[in-house]
Amino acid sequence: MASTDHLLEAYLENRPRFISLATSMVGCRAQAEDIVQDAFVQVASARRRGTVFNPMAYLTTIVRHLALDHLRAARRQVPTQIDHSLLADTGAGSVSPEAQFGHRQDLHTVAGVLDNLPPRTRRAFEMYRVSGYTLHEIATVLGVSTTRVHKMIQNALVACATALPDMEP
Numbered sequence: 001m002a003s004t005d006h007l008l009e010a011y012l013e014n015r016p017r018f019i020s021l022a023t024s025m026v027g028c029r030a031q032a033e034d035i036v037q038d039a040f041v042q043v044a045s046a047r048r049r050g051t052v053f054n055p056m057a058y059l060t061t062i063v064r065h066l067a068l069d070h071l072r073a074a075r076r077q078v079p080t081q082i083d084h085s086l087l088a089d090t091g092a093g094s095v096s097p098e099a100q101f102g103h104r105q106d107l108h109t110v111a112g113v114l115d116n117l118p119p120r121t122r123r124a125f126e127m128y129r130v131s132g133y134t135l136h137e138i139a140t141v142l143g144v145s146t147t148r149v150h151k152m153i154q155n156a157l158v159a160c161a162t163a164l165p166d167m168e169p
Contacts, residue, residue: 010055010056010059011040011043011055011059014056014059015036018036018039018059018060018063019032019033019036020032020143021060021063021064021067022035022036022063022066022067023141023143024142024143025064025067025068025070025071025119026067026070026071026074027120027123027127027141027142028141029141031070032067035063035066035067035070036063038066039059039062039063039066040059042062043055043058043059043062071119106164109163109164110160110163110164112163113156113159113160113163114126114156114160116159117155117156117159120142120144120152121152121155121156122156123142124138124142124149124152124153124156125152125153125156125157127141128149128153129153135149135150135153
């Protein structure tokens with residue numbers, strides 16, 4: 001077993017790699033840094049108990065699990081945000097109740113389609129269409145090419161268009 005000093009050295013030497021891994025998964029460097037720090041705290045705690053035989057493998061696994069937990073938590077929060085921000089206010093009375101109902105159904109359909117997209121595709125789509133990021137900014141955040149971001153957004157639009165036959169991509 002490596003000593004705690006070796007664990008700290010391995011962590012410090014590979015911290016940029018762990019941050020890159022977490023960033024590629026969650027799409028936010030600040031959150032990735034928090035995840036990597038939390039992973040180190042968990043590894044150091046387990047290390048004191050003498051249960052870690054390969055700190056690098058264990059740390060990588062912990063980073064992945066924490067990033068996945070973060071994505072799952074974010075995924076659970078999105079429908080709540082959509083329900084409150086998009087579905088609550090559908091107009092100022094100028095639209096008929098039937099049209100409002102139809103619009104709400106369409107929004108629920110789109111939310112369902114977005115829930116079923118791969119996490120990075122969904123994130124790219126939301127960053128572009130909701131938050132107004134440029135393709136280059138999204139590519140930098142996700143660690144992929146601008147062309148790949150464009151393809152992800154196009155895939156999301158096609159999925160939405162398929163679910164809503166009246167929608168044009």
